Amino acid sequence: MARERVTVVDIARAAGVSKSTVSLVLQGSSLVNEATRAKVNAAIRELGYVYNRGAANLRQSKSKIIGIVVNDLTNSFFAELAVGVDAVVQSAGFVQFLANTGEKSERQREVIASMREHGVSGLIISPARGTEVSDLAPLVASGIPVVLVVRDIADAGVSSLISDNHAGAMAAVRHLIERGHRRIAFLGGFPDTAVFEARMRGFRDALREAGMPAVDELVIGSAPSRAGGVTAIEQAMMLKERPTAALCFNDAVAFGVCDGLRARRLEPGADFAVIGFDDVIEAKTAVPALTTVSVDPQGMGERAAELLLKQIMAGRAEPEAIVSPVRLVVRQSCGGTVERRVKEISS
Amino acid sequence: MARERVTVVDIARAAGVSKSTVSLVLQGSSLVNEATRAKVNAAIRELGYVYNRGAANLRQSKSKIIGIVVNDLTNSFFAELAVGVDAVVQSAGFVQFLANTGEKSERQREVIASMREHGVSGLIISPARGTEVSDLAPLVASGIPVVLVVRDIADAGVSSLISDNHAGAMAAVRHLIERGHRRIAFLGGFPDTAVFEARMRGFRDALREAGMPAVDELVIGSAPSRAGGVTAIEQAMMLKERPTAALCFNDAVAFGVCDGLRARRLEPGADFAVIGFDDVIEAKTAVPALTTVSVDPQGMGERAAELLLKQIMAGRAEPEAIVSPVRLVVRQSCGGTVERRVKEISS
DNA sequence: CGAATAATTTAGATCGATCCAAAATGCAAG
DNA sequence: CTTGCATTTTGGATCGATCTAAATTATTCG
Numbered sequence: 001m002a003r004e005r006v007t008v009v010d011i012a013r014a015a016g017v018s019k020s021t022v023s024l025v026l027q028g029s030s031l032v033n034e035a036t037r038a039k040v041n042a043a044i045r046e047l048g049y050v051y052n053r054g055a056a057n058l059r060q061s062k063s064k065i066i067g068i069v070v071n072d073l074t075n076s077f078f079a080e081l082a083v084g085v086d087a088v089v090q091s092a093g094f095v096q097f098l099a100n101t102g103e104k105s106e107r108q109r110e111v112i113a114s115m116r117e118h119g120v121s122g123l124i125i126s127p128a129r130g131t132e133v134s135d136l137a138p139l140v141a142s143g144i145p146v147v148l149v150v151r152d153i154a155d156a157g158v159s160s161l162i163s164d165n166h167a168g169a170m171a172a173v174r175h176l177i178e179r180g181h182r183r184i185a186f187l188g189g190f191p192d193t194a195v196f197e198a199r200m201r202g203f204r205d206a207l208r209e210a211g212m213p214a215v216d217e218l219v220i221g222s223a224p225s226r227a228g229g230v231t232a233i234e235q236a237m238m239l240k241e242r243p244t245a246a247l248c249f250n251d252a253v254a255f256g257v258c259d260g261l262r263a264r265r266l267e268p269g270a271d272f273a274v275i276g277f278d279d280v281i282e283a284k285t286a287v288p289a290l291t292t293v294s295v296d297p298q299g300m301g302e303r304a305a306e307l308l309l310k311q312i313m314a315g316r317a318e319p320e321a322i323v324s325p326v327r328l329v330v331r332q333s334c335g336g337t338v339e340r341r342v343k344e345i346s347s
Numbered sequence: 348m349a350r351e352r353v354t355v356v357d358i359a360r361a362a363g364v365s366k367s368t369v370s371l372v373l374q375g376s377s378l379v380n381e382a383t384r385a386k387v388n389a390a391i392r393e394l395g396y397v398y399n400r401g402a403a404n405l406r407q408s409k410s411k412i413i414g415i416v417v418n419d420l421t422n423s424f425f426a427e428l429a430v431g432v433d434a435v436v437q438s439a440g441f442v443q444f445l446a447n448t449g450e451k452s453e454r455q456r457e458v459i460a461s462m463r464e465h466g467v468s469g470l471i472i473s474p475a476r477g478t479e480v481s482d483l484a485p486l487v488a489s490g491i492p493v494v495l496v497v498r499d500i501a502d503a504g505v506s507s508l509i510s511d512n513h514a515g516a517m518a519a520v521r522h523l524i525e526r527g528h529r530r531i532a533f534l535g536g537f538p539d540t541a542v543f544e545a546r547m548r549g550f551r552d553a554l555r556e557a558g559m560p561a562v563d564e565l566v567i568g569s570a571p572s573r574a575g576g577v578t579a580i581e582q583a584m585m586l587k588e589r590p591t592a593a594l595c596f597n598d599a600v601a602f603g604v605c606d607g608l609r610a611r612r613l614e615p616g617a618d619f620a621v622i623g624f625d626d627v628i629e630a631k632t633a634v635p636a637l638t639t640v641s642v643d644p645q646g647m648g649e650r651a652a653e654l655l656l657k658q659i660m661a662g663r664a665e666p667e668a669i670v671s672p673v674r675l676v677v678r679q680s681c682g683g684t685v686e687r688r689v690k691e692i693s694s
Numbered sequence: 695c696g697a698a699t700a701a702t703t704t705a706g707a708t709c710g711a712t713c714c715a716a717a718a719t720g721c722a723a724g
Numbered sequence: 725c726t727t728g729c730a731t732t733t734t735g736g737a738t739c740g741a742t743c744t745a746a747a748t749t750a751t752t753c754g
Contacts, residue, residue, distance in 0.1 A: 005408065007740055018704045023742060033702060048485065053464045054401045054410070055740035058709045061352065063401070065465070073433075074628060079426040086420075086447050090454075095461050098445035100433050107437075114442050117400045118412070138395070227632045259634035281421060285574045287606030354710055365734045370712060380732060402710035405739045 006049045015043040026051065057119060064094045066308060067115035068124045069108060071151075073100040075225075075252065076280050077297045078126060081149065084301020085124055092309055094121075101128045105135060112139055122308045126150045129193060145311035149304045151194055152321070159311065159319045161304045165195055165277075168293035168326040169202025170209075172247050172275045175291075175328060177210050179335060181245040181273060185218040187232040187257055189249030196221070196249060199277065203247055224249050229256020230263075237264060245273035245334070251280045251292055258286075258333065273334040288332035295326055353396045362390040373398065404466060411441045413655060414462035415471045416455060418498075420447040422572075422599065423627050424644045425473060428496065431648020432471055439656055441468075448475045452482060459486055469655045473497045476540060492658035496651045498541055499668070506658065506666045508651045512542055512624075515640035515673040516549025517556075519594050519622045522638075522675060524557050526682060528592040528620060532565040534579040534604055536596030543568070543596060546624065550594055571596050576603020577610075584611060592620035592681070598627045598639055605633075605680065620681040635679035642673055 008026075012019040017036060024032045025040040032040075043049075057063045068085050070078040082098055089096050097120060099111035108128045115123060122145040125136075136156050140146060148160040176184050186203045189196040204214050220235050222228035229248060233256070236243055248254035254276030258268040268274045269288040276283060279294035303324065311317040355373075359366040364383060371379045372387040379387075390396075404410045415432050417425040429445055436443050444467060446458035455475045462470060469492040472483075483503050487493060495507040523531050533550045536543040551561050567582050569575035576595060580603070583590055595601035601623030605615040615621045616635040623630060626641035650671065658664040 005740085008742095009740080019741085020704050020706095020743085021702085024703085027742085031702065036702080048488075050489070051464045052405075052466065052740055054404050054466050055709090056742070057401050058399075058405055058711090058740080059742045061709070073426050073430050074423065076421065076423050076426065079420050079423065082445075083420050083447050083449075086445075090446070090458070095444055095446065095458070095465060097442055098429075098433075099437070099442065100430050102430075111437070111442070117398045118442060119399065119401050141395075142397070225632075226629050230632060230634075255629070256632060259632065262634045282573055282602075285572075285577060285603065285606065287577075287609045352710085355712095356710080366711080367713085367734050367736095368732085371733085374712085378732065383732080399710055402739090403712070405710080405741085406712045408739070 006047045011043045015039045063119045065120045066122045067097040067120040069099045070126045071128045080297035081301040084298035085305045088305035103128045122312045147308045161322045163295045163324045164326045165198035166202040169199040170206040171328045173206035176245045183243040185243035185246040187246045188222045188253030191221045226256040229253035230260040233257040233260035251276035251278045269332045291331045291334040294329045353394045358390045362386045410466045412467045413469045414444040414467040416446045417473045418475045427644035428648040431645035432652045435652035450475045469659045494655045508669045510642045510671045511673045512545035513549040516546040517553040518675045520553035523592045530590040532590035532593040534593045535569045535600030538568045573603040576600035577607040580604040580607035598623035598625045616679045638678045638681040641676045
């Protein structure tokens with residue numbers, strides 16, 4: 001196998017036309033006669049021609065590649081985000097370079113550089129923890145469109161698409177208060193991130209609004225993972241005055257909290273109210289189904305991709321900062337008996 | 348911003364040398380004098396030069412891109428697989444094109460074609476359901492290295508890396524029998540897939556080995572998801588003679604089965620033994636921790652990537668069919684009290 | 695039928711790097 | 725101060741497509 005590459009010249013020869021004509025056909029130009037177009041297409045099929053996008057890009061100096069870099073692909077939130085991006089991007093005729101940084105900003109620098117070398121025409125980035133404006137500076141200076149998702153970086157000078165973490169957290173806590181809870185914990189997440197900060201502020205503001213004190217020992221950070229949730233709830237249950245409900249940093253933490261409760265023979269939902277954040281797919285089917293603030297990761301990926309494509313098409317666009325509305329989906333884990341009751345929040 | 352592209356010629360001019368010399372420096376050639384190398388590197392930094400890999404690829408007719416196409420990225424098994432591939436591939440200086448087919452073979456055809464046009468130098472494919480040899484034929488005919496993972500396709504003429512599904516299922520069922528279970532179900536998965544077939548065969552063979560009858564009504568297919576697991580266990584518990592244990596098609600199904608059991612006030616582990624398949628990260632931290640046949644998705648991704656890279660380097664390699672060993676990790680969900688007892692199976 | 699106009703087709707330069715063969719330079723020995 | 729050999733550097737062709745401007749062919753019409 002592995003025979004010589006078939007090029008436009010080969011198929012031009014086979015079809016008895018010039019390579020220019022072949023190029024026209026490849027681009028679906030209307031300038032070319034039906035009969036010749038048919039001849040050329042026949043030759044293309046005959047010789048098993050494969051278009052060389054790299055060569056075309058070189059001449060046109062633009063590509064149909066977009067890059068997406070995520071901080072943790074093993075977290076299904078980000079996997080779903082990537083799926084959303086992929087769907088939009090593919091149907092626009094682009095392909096995506098996907099890289100996982102695993103929260104390491106060194107690797108993030110490398111992969112962004114690598115993507116630039118490959119000539120991506122736009123980049124969607126969910127920044128690694130601790131990413132600074134200076135990490136992104138050379139990229140934004142180059143003028144290629146960038147959309148930040150999930151985590152914003154102040155003054156980076158690029159578009160961003162984040163969810164309304166503050167409003168979501170407030171709505172969740174209000175709901176818990178309405179149900180009669182008076183000792184509510186905020187569990188999980190790394191305290192030095194903007195997302196944590198926003199959700200925690202929502203938590204605090206809702207308590208203040210209800211005239212309830214914010215007890216510091218009820219805010220317990222941890223890794224934003226299932227395992228982190230287990231340790232956070234364990235710590236919470238060691239307190240003299242235990243909480244009766246918790247808003248969790250994200251769904252993974254919430255699942256861990258449920259696990260940890262069961263390990264102490266407490267039934268999530270019945271004995272202790274748990275609310276998550278993100279609404280990953282498993283949230284709906286878990287038992288008990290998880291009450292959570294729905295961020296719709298896949299939809300967010302789609303919107304990020306659309307925003308990026310818009311900017312790519314427009315050439316030069318003003319950076320937009322979009323805050324995506326969020327809604328509380330009440331399921332069983334917060335003691336609700338009402339399935340599928342949905343509260344619209346917004347912004 | 349968005350100024351003119353800086354090319355080798357520009358930096359050659361700035362450094363007062365020829366573009367050939369610059370090219371040599373870029374490739375880290377030892378032919379070039381230390382002093383000039385320094386001058387060139389200075390100019391590169393000064394002008395903010397970005398290497399154009401596309402142009403280089405054109406001349407060298409080889410790229411540092413590998414493609415990975417997965418059938419369902421929202422399944423964390425495949426997300427982890429992709430992470431494993433990414434890790435190896437990145438440290439070998441490659442980047443990965445990742446595409447999600449969502450089990451649609453039409454989309455699979457498109458993305459494979461697109462990747463070929465972009466000149467990937469190798470492809471790792473976890474085929475969509477119902478992929479035929481003919482779907483892959485043009486690809487393998489082109490001679491570019493391909494590694495099939497997770498699902499093999501007979502006679503495709505390419506390398507494959509699958510887990511030892513048969514041995515894994517047998518070990519799991521043997522374990523359940525040792526614990527005294529006599530009515531064991533096989534739950535979840537689409538019956539028309541090779542993976543299902545292999546795992547089910549292992550299930551049957553272990554029963555036969557123990558002289559136990561294989562009861563058809565105890566084999567219940569479903570979607571290979573958490574939701575599918577819920578419906579499968581519900582169906583199983585409707586039988587007159589209920590099972591006391593189940594081997595599940597994969598971990599997602601197993602989690603669903605646990606959910607379904609709880610919904611009936613049965614505690615997985617204590618009241619009913621559940622064994623999964625794959626060993627996704629959550630298996631360890633779930634409560635009860637899931638006994639499962641460990642496939643190590645991330646490790647599998649790494650090995651697939653290594654195999655592919657080997658073939659790319661070798662130019663032309665014989666297709667290998669690797670069956671990756673698998674081990675039963677006994678945790679709590681099968682009623683075990685022994686934590687972290689590990690049985691090595693193999694093949 | 696020939697000029698004018700419209701519809702097709704094409705030669706050759708070009709994108710940004712690599713590679714080859716050949717030229718330029720440095721250095722040691724005679 | 726050459727000659728000979730090793731070390732560096734370089735011009736120009738090349739990869740496979742696109743693009744421009746111009747050439748060719750077809751069609752219309754007075």
